[in-house]
Amino acid sequence: MTLSSLHGRLVKYYLSIKENRWHWIFQIVLRILLAYAFIVAGMVKIMGERFASGLSVIHPMGSYLEALHHTGYYYTFIGYAQVTAGVLLLIPSTVLMGALLYLPIIVNIWILSFAVRFVGSYTTSPLMVLANLYILVWHYDKLRYILPFNRYSKEVSFAKPEKYSKKFPIWFCLGVISTMTSVVCFSLFGHEVMPKNSLEACKAQFTYPETQEAGFEFCECIHTIGNPLDDCLKRFDQIKN
Template sequence: MSLNTLTKFETFYLNIKANRWYWLFSIFCRLTLAFAFIIAGMIKILGERFASGLSINHPMGAYLEALHQTGYYYTFIGIAQVVAAILLIIPRTVTLGALLYFPIIINIWLLSFSLRFEGSFLTSPLMVLANLYLLVWNYDRLKYILPFNSFSSYGILEKPTKYNNKFPFIFFTGVIITVGLTVLLAQFGYDAMPRNSLSDCKKQFKNTKNEVAGYKFCECIHNNGKPLDECLEEFEKSKK
C-alpha cells in the first residue's frame, strides 16, 4: 500500500473514529459478538453437545457429535470462545479480543457454508463482518503489526471529548443491504438445504417440480446419513 493511499485511508479513519454513530455501532458489534460466544462457549465448557437436538445423521450433527467426543479439546474451544468474548467486553482489551475471535468465527462460517447448516448459515457471515468492523475500528492499535513501510505517527487515539453526531446514511444503508442480501442467500441461495429435520427439509420441496427428487435428498441426509456431497449429487441427477 502506498503512502498516499494509506494517508487517505487514515484521514477517512480519523473522521470515522470521531463520529458517535460509528462508535455506537462498534459497541453493538462488541456486545452481540460477545453474547453469542459466551452462550456457545459455556455449552462446551459445561460438557453439553452444541445443537444437541440435531441428529447425528445430519452432516453438522455428525461433526458436532465427533467434536463433542474429543474431550478436553472440546472444552478448550469453549474456553477460547468465552475468553474472546470477555476480551471484547473490556474496552482496553477489545483489539486482542477481536484478533482471537476472528479465526474462530471464520472457521464457523466456512463450516456452516460447507455443510449448509441452517443454525449458523445466516448468522456466521454477519458475525464475520462485525468482527472485521471491530478490527478496522481498532486500526490505530493494529497498524503497528501490519506490514506497512510507513504510517502516520498519531499513535493510539483517545476517546473524543465531543463526537460528531452526523448520521452516516450511506454506511448504515450498506449495512441494511448486506443483511438483506445475506438473508436472501440463506433463503434462496441453494436449490437444496439439509435443514435441521426431515420434515423441515421436505417442506422446501413441497408442491415444487422437484418434490420427488427433493424428498429423496432429505431422506438421503436424515434417514440414510450419507455425506452432503453424495446426497447433492444424487439430487442433481434426479431433479428436473
C-alpha cells in the same frame, strides 16, 4: 493517485469515523452481541453438553458436532477460547485482543456452516465475521503496528476526540442494511436445496410436484440414511435431471 496520497485519504476517512458518535455506539453494540454469542456457546462446551443437541447425529452438521463432542478436553478448550474472546471484547482495554482471538474461530464456523449448509449458523456466521472485521477496522490505529506493510514510530493510538460528531452516517447505515439483506437473501435463496435441521423441514422446501421425488429422496438420504451431503446432492441432481 499515489499510495501515500491514498493512504492519507483513508486515514482521514478513518478519523472521521472514529469521531462519529453513531459509529462509536455501533461498535459497542457489535461487541456486546458478539460477546454474548460466544460466551453462551462457549459455556455449553465448558459444561460438557453437546452444542445443538437437538440435531440428529446423522445430519451433516450433527455428525460433526457429535464427533467434536467426543474429543475430550479439545472440546472444552474451544469453549474456553470462545468465552475468553467474548470477555475480552467486553473490556475496553482488551477489545483488540478479543477481536483477534475471535476472528479465526468465527471464520472457521462460517466456512463450516457453508460447507454443510447448516441452517443454524448459515446466516449469522457471515454477519458475525463482518461485525468482527468492523471492530478490527475500528481499532486500526493499534492494529496497524502489526501489519507488515507499514512502520510507525508515533504513539500507538490516535487521541480520543474531545467532542464526538453527531452527524448520522446515512450511507454507512444503508451499506450495513444492504449487506445484511444480501447475506440473508443468499442464505434463503442461494441454494436450490438445503438439508435443513429435520426431515420434515427438509421436505417442506419442495413445494413443486416436479421436484418432490428428487427432493424427498435427498431428505431421506440426509436424515434417514445419513450419507454425506455431497453424495446426496449428486443423487438429487441425477434424479431431477
